[in-house]
Amino acid sequence: MMNTKIKNNNFICQIINKDFNKNKDLSFRTRFPPEPNGYLHIGHAKSICLNFELAHLYKGQCNLRFDDTNPLKENIKYIDSIKYDINWLGYKWYGEIRYSSEYFSKLYQYAQELIKKGLAYVDHLNKEQIREYRGTLNTPGKNSPYRNRTIKENIELFQKMKKGEFSEGEACLRAKIDMSSSFIIMRDPVLYRIIFTKHHQTKKKWCIYPMYDFAHCLSDSIEGITHSLCTLEFQDNKCLYNWILKHTSVTHHPKQYEFSRLNLEFSILSKRKLKILIDKNIIKGWDDPRIPTLSGLRRKGYTPSSIKEFCQKIGVTKQNNLIEFGMLEYCIRKELNQTAIRTMAILEPIKVFLYNLDQNHKEKFIVPNHPDNPEMGTHEIIFTNTIYIERSDFKEKYDKKYKRLKLGEKIRLRYSYIITAEKIEKDKDNNIISIICYCDLHTLGKKPKNNKNPPVIHWISVNNTIPAEFRLYSQLFNIKNPEQQKNFLFYINPASLIKKNGFIEKKIGETIQKKINDNIKLFFQFERIGYFCIDNIDSKKNYLIFNRTVSLRDIWNSKKN
Structure with missing residues (x-):
């Protein structure tokens, strides 16, 4: 049974429905065709969800094909990461993994066909000259001086290219179309170039490589793809896509349809620009939690279900727009609110000494792992006469609006007693090193005598802690759309990562230490702070590191407003 929500809201579904009305026996086939020149990001997730969900919806198939036509930028590690990300999202491609490089022999034959039809020629202009001859949007291009070579001469020269008898950049194969076309891509585009680099699949078998536009449409045809889905920046490429299919002997002609790419606030999605950030050591790698690669989001604590819900919410349209980052955060916050353990x-610790308690005072409290879900169980916390609280939860000077601990005022410790701050201790530099408080032992689970509930803060007993590092991530850029800026590096947010050294509850820490090598993602809501996950990459058994996945509320938008 069809998912009517997808059916009614997705213009691509409407196209497919019409195709099925025309052909009841249509065998729906689509594909996800990444170039293995970087890691996948949230924009790719939108395409993955669309293609794989459509294949499921229409009982068809979705291939995974690597359009691996440029060995200079491709790497086997990118292929491995892409496969992992797709599986992590919960999708399975149809049959074996495919590569455009599998079809190189066929693509070479199709290129020869174009030459024999007088529709392709070997050119000796270099890159700069080709760009100059191509013209602009306002001025037509001009023909290459090599454009009118004979078919025989072009066949011989193309064979020489294949044999490695020309150096890189010395020759290329171009389609002969129209140098005055209103579509610049149709002004004799390059079909093949020379690259003397080992290919991750074909090794050193080839030294000429098809351009993406040439290989992509023919690979779609070879695989019997019925609906070739791509983003709007390939809209002009459709002319070339259809031209190549029309003028070669392929019998199957896929249809290309375009949808809007995902643009996310305060983010860079260009793999080229992401690589610049890595090369300049602005970020630590493709899995840095400050960038929206799937590896980065996963490390930050995003789940497959939260990413798929986000993709469903933004929908599939033909209108380019900038998606609020808060929508992505909403999806993971909503999920973790139901699933994260509370602790x-x-x-930023500061000591609180409860002077009326004996130094051997020790109480155990059993507290819920989730206040609304008893099935998630409980854990034990320890209460002693010396505890840590957040430094920001105490204020020395009186402030009427300050609703936390201050001198002469009462506060309730979460799950515990009401305390009153009476004095402070400072070091020689006038920094507060501890707060001396009175603990009212008659207030456990009870309202104070004046029946006025004081504010509640969290705490940890000094004797019930494990040290930990906390990484607080914010947006990497301080403007909404850095993609539009030529010098996007100028807008880096210097406070995109803040590290804190503090403590977690001992029982929780010991549980994590036992599982740290199991590569299990553990999620927590640190009460009053935010949702965190353990960083499985940098953490060690004796040194735990937590990444903040998302705050308890939309801090970024509240700062803007």
């Missing part, structure tokens, strides 16, 4: 952590 207490202190990121």
Whole structure:
């Protein structure tokens, strides 16, 4: 049974429905065709969800094909990461993994066909000259001086290219179309170029490589793809896509349809620009939690279900727009609110000494792992006469609006007693090193005598802690659309990563230490702070690191407003 929500809201579904009305026996086939020149990002997730969900919806198939036509930028590690990301999202491609490089022999034959039809020629202009001859949007291009070579001469020269008898950049194969076309891509585009680099699949078998536009449409045809879905920046390429199919002997002609790419606030999605950030050591790698690669989002604590819900919410349209980052955060916050274990952590500790309690005072409290889900169980916390609280939860000077601990005022410790701050201790530099408080032992689970509930803060007993590092991530850029800026590096947010050294509850820490090598993603809501996950890459058994996945509320938008 069809998912009517997808059917009614997706213009591509409407196209497919019409195709099925015309041909009841249509065998729906689509593909996800990444170039293995970087890691996948949230924009690719939109395409993955679309193609794989459509294949499921129409009982068809979705291939995974690597359009691997440029060995200079491709790497086997990118292929491995892409396969992992697709599986992580919960999708399975049809049959074996495919590569455009599998079809190189066929593509070479199709190129020869074009030459024999007088529709392709070997050119000796270099890159700069080709660009100059191509013209602009306002001025037509002009023909290459090599454009009118004979078919025989072009066949011989193309064979020499294949044999490696020309150096890189010395010759290329171009389609002979129209140098005055209103579509610049149709002004004799390059079909093949020379690259003397080992290919990750074909090794050194080839030294000429098809351009993406030439290989892509023919690979679609070879695989019997019925609906070739791509983003709007390939809209002009459709002319070339159809031209190549029309003028070669392929019998199957896929149809290309374009949808809007995903543009996300405060983010860069260009793989080329992401690589610049890595090369300049602005970020630590493709899995840096500050960038929206799937590896980065996964490390930050995003789940497959939250990413798929985000993709469903933004929908599929032909209108380019900038998606609010808060929508992505909403999806993961909504999920973790239901699934994350509640516990207490202190990121910037300051000691509180409860002077009326004996130094051997020790109480155990059993607290829920989730206040609304008893099935998630409980854990034990320890209460002693010396505890840590957040430094930001105490204020020395009186402030009427400040609703946390201050001198002479009462506060309730989460799951515990009401305390009153009476004095402070400072070091020689006038920094507060501890707060001396009175603990009212008659207030456990009870309202104070004046029946006025004080504010509640979290805490950890000094004797019930494990040290930990907390990484607080914010947007990498401080403007909404850095993609539009030529010098996008100028807009880097210097506070995109802040590290804190504090403590977590001992029982929780010991549980994590036992599982740290199991590569299991553990999620927590550190009460009053935010949702965090363990960083499985940098953490060690004796040194735990937590990444903040998302705050408890939309801090970024609240700062803007």
